[in-house]
Amino acid sequence: MEVIRGLHNLRDKHRGCVATIGNFDGVHLGHQKVLEQVKNKARDLGLPTTVIIFEPQPREFFGGDAVPARLTRFDEKVRLLADQEIDRVLCLPFNEQLRQMTAAEFVESLLLEGLAVQHFVVGDDFRFGCDRAGDYAMLCEVGHEQGFSVEHTLTYTVGEERVSSTRIRKALAEHDFVLAQALLGRPYRITGRVMHGQKLGRQLGVPTANVRMHRFAAPLRGVYTVSVQLAGRPLANGVCNIGLRPTVGGTRPVLEVHLLGFSGDLYGKLLSVEFKTFLRSEQKFDGLEQLKSALFTDIKAAKDFFLSQNSSGRQA
CATH class of the missing domain: 3.40.50.620 (HUPs)
Known part of the structure; x- marks a missing residue:
């Protein structure tokens, strides 16, 4: 094209x-x-x-x-x-x-x-x-x-309502990823290249891939379970934060994703982050220790979610 x-x-x-x-x-x-x-x-x-x-x-x-x-x-x-x-x-x-x-x-x-x-x-x-x-x-x-x-x-309708970008944004704001997928014809994803960040996650024991957002304001804000693809192929499941990172004084939206069970160099790679479930809203913590504790809680919640998904798949 x-x-x-x-x-x-x-x-x-x-x-x-x-x-x-x-x-x-x-x-x-x-x-x-x-x-x-x-x-x-x-x-x-x-x-x-x-x-x-x-x-x-x-x-x-x-x-x-x-x-x-x-x-x-x-x-x-x-x-x-x-x-x-x-x-x-x-x-x-x-x-x-x-x-x-x-x-x-x-x-x-x-x-x-x-x-x-x-x-x-x-x-x-x-x-x-x-x-x-x-x-x-x-x-x-x-x-x-x-x-x-x-x-x-x-006009194309789903559930007797017109499909529109506004309706999809509303579904995402309500964390209804099933409806968003039905309207998009695919799961909702954000794609971007991994850039160098402050490497704060690594210092806290939770290394993250920072996906370049430029001036893009995403229709999501908070912490989510996600699946990540590289070059169209599954890479890893993970937990993702989209927001300003108020605990460390952030001022611009950043997408950070921690990949479960993955280690390797992703700098410069084009990642596609697919959103699965909403875990919590972004919040400002009283220091890095509280932030670290919250991150490990998020990781446990993500692991539990994907474990339950795998169990459901085996039972089916």
Whole structure:
């Protein structure tokens, strides 16, 4: 899959496609239904598929810190779209220049000149342009004039409710990983590279792998049992903390995972952390000894959980 960053990197070879546009946060089952529409039409027309996304997402540009946490970072989203066998992803930087585009300018520069879209799949509630003049009806009208067709996205439901990123965030906030998996079509995971940290866990006898979060604000906060994969293969079960680490004066969210029964060098490796159960909320302890005691309690709880899972599996 090809990733194109910005309109200025579009070339003649990118013209002529079936496209869709959106945040695609989580690439959940609802998104996958839209991508299926795109792929089916592209197959009929013999054209490549293009997914248009924004970075940052528009709500992040306008809302700053007062926006919902993301389900997926940019690189995770790209990997998930590749898994859906999309040909191209066009990432538009949502900046002041893009914000000031009128709907007509947006259509001209992106859909007509940039991509020469032949078919466009878009939600009938999609609005765009600084003048807010861009909507489904406007796209249909321009498409009729310029020779491209427009199709509205289909709604996908689970349990008689629409699948959405908001609904998944709510499920995660309530620690309902079963529902989150049903909406995503896969277990909820956070993927990132292991970076060097303060090595405080090692000093306390609980070595951890610190997964790089950058500016990503996860929709989870607290201590969880997890299963960890490396290069798509099972690595180890473990216990994970996502939070600010208030006991040691942390100020930025960090994902730290202790792998049960594992020893080895993971620095620079890409780990995928799959969340199983919620153990407790993050809290500030009165010193490192209390923190250490809590960590060993968490580890015991995680071991008990996975032991019970293994026992249930053998009984089945």
